[in-house]
Amino acid sequence: MEYFIEAKDVVKRFSGHTALDGVSINVPTGKVFGLLGPNGAGKTTLIRIINHITLPDSGSVTFNGHALTADDMLSIGYLPEERGLYKKMKVGEQAIYLARLKGLNEREAKKRLTYWFEKFGIMPWWNKKLEELSKGMQQKVQFVITILHEPPLLIFDEPFSGFDPVNAELLKQEILALRDKGHTILFSTHNMGSVEEICDHIALIHHSKVVLQGVVDDIKEQNKTNTYRIAIPREQQLGDLCTVLSEEVKGRERRLTVKKPEDKTNSAFISWLAQQVEILSFAELLPSMNDIFIKTVSK
DSSP: OOEEEEEEEEEEEETTEEEEEEEEEEEETTSEEEEEOSTTSSHHHHHHHHTTSSOOSEEEEEETTEEOOGGGGGGEEEEOSSOOOOTTSBHHHHHHHHHHHTTOOHHHHHHHHHHHHHHTTOGGGTTSBGGGSOHHHHHHHHHHHHHTTOOSEEEEESTTTTOOHHHHHHHHHHHHHHHHTTOEEEEEESOHHHHHHHOSEEEEEETTEEEEEEEHHHHHHHTOOSEEEEEEETTOOOTTSSEEEEEEEETTEEEEEEEOOTTSOHHHHHHHHHTTSOOSEEEEOOOOHHHHHHHHHHO
16 A cells, blocks of 8 residues: 555654654555544644654654655645634735745636635635634635645644534535545544544544554444344344343334344344344444544543
8 A cells, every 4th residue: 555644653752741652654645544532642743743843853754755854845735723824814815825835826826716715605705804704714714725736635633623514514525525636635633423424544642652543444343342233023022032232112113232142143143033033124333433432542
């Protein structure tokens, strides 16, 4: 697998506090990589190192096959958790200014900004001061500025903070569209719902160390607990055929969450149950990323 970012054994300390303790992550090219962890785990420190805002005390970061340097910063779009636009400056004016800092000429910057501002409904605010916009609208502006120069690596630190559900969904779809166009995306969050919908790979940082890393689907498979949701006719009962964790009656169905005996395959389990009751539906319950997050951090 080709990796766009490889951090190896990264250590960073601040005044006796170890923010990162031998952290290693591999961010695949053209994927959405979720950097997860509780507040204070070290996520933002690692992002700042990748952005060359600060340097590691030891360890290394490889960027698209070579050692990370300051020259790589034009190839990164960074949306920080602490939004950083000028509140007294007009929206369009500062958007063009920031786009030119990223290497675009004024004509191309205005062309791209017009496309994105119209798409996000920002165009009427072009000549307004930023402070006149709602918080959500301000964040749309910063998102557009982040992606405008179309860098190969995009880093989003808590991008959905402050968004209502409609605009959060809009942003999710745009992030997925950017991935499909070939951009590599590093996505930092502690919102596990976003992880389920967006991330292909994740790394979980806790107490300054990586405690879990891999493909999202593989991690969910590795943490499954032989738990299933089945539905049978309301008038029937499972009795002591297997361990029933929960049960509810809805309409003509009795819906149960059960624990499958470890010595039985799915086929054997279904066949065994079918000899006793009529099975209306049968589905395995994989743990959510939120469940896995809590389980791993609690350890």
